[in-house]
Amino acid sequence: MSFYEIIIISIALAMDAFTIAVACGLCMPEVSKRQTFRLAFHFGLFQALMPLIGWAAGLAVKTLVETYAPWISFILLSFIGGKMILESFQHEDSCDVKKDPTKGLSLIFLSVATSLDALAVGLSFSIMDYPIVIPSVLIGITALVLTATGIQLGKKFSKASRYSHAAELVGGIVLILIGLKLLFL
Numbered sequence: 001m002s003f004y005e006i007i008i009i010s011i012a013l014a015m016d017a018f019t020i021a022v023a024c025g026l027c028m029p030e031v032s033k034r035q036t037f038r039l040a041f042h043f044g045l046f047q048a049l050m051p052l053i054g055w056a057a058g059l060a061v062k063t064l065v066e067t068y069a070p071w072i073s074f075i076l077l078s079f080i081g082g083k084m085i086l087e088s089f090q091h092e093d094s095c096d097v098k099k100d101p102t103k104g105l106s107l108i109f110l111s112v113a114t115s116l117d118a119l120a121v122g123l124s125f126s127i128m129d130y131p132i133v134i135p136s137v138l139i140g141i142t143a144l145v146l147t148a149t150g151i152q153l154g155k156k157f158s159k160a161s162r163y164s165h166a167a168e169l170v171g172g173i174v175l176i177l178i179g180l181k182l183l184f185l
């Protein structure tokens with residue numbers, strides 16, 4: 001897998017984090033630098049760790065599924081991509097933030113929820129015998145940057161949420177296309 005493909009996967013995986021960050025920025029009365037850092041750091045950290053966990057899990061089951069590796073990778077990436085495409089059409093515009101989403105359990109739950117697709121990508125990387133350290137770092141950095149950008153965009157532009165839906169749609173399509181490439185090449 002080329003460096004550019006890893007960057008594209010990183011951007012596609014970060015679309016959930018970007019969308020949530022935009023929503024947080026839109027709904028929070030004030031967004032401090034500290035809140036931006038907390039959200040971006042945690043989303044980036046979880047996005048970096050989940051592929052490592054998925055990769056380790058893939059090593060455990062690799063011998064069982066080695067023959068079907070391209071199909072499994074295609075199915076996982078297509079599932080994630082399809083989920084992202086469906087979510088891009090679910091316009092949830094309500095701002096019901098009673099607690100600071102950049103603190104406590106809310107932050108942990110959001111971090112896990114936005115990084116589960118990265119777990120599946122790590123699993124498929126393991127099955128396909130791709131190394132994981134550099135992709136994992138790039139996935140984490142990309143999520144960190146896009147989360148920080150998203151929360152600030154959400155705060156500055158109240159209409160930015162429609163662009164986050166489009167970004168998630170594009171991210172889903174890209175993941176499906178990469179899955180097809182793995183299947184047929």
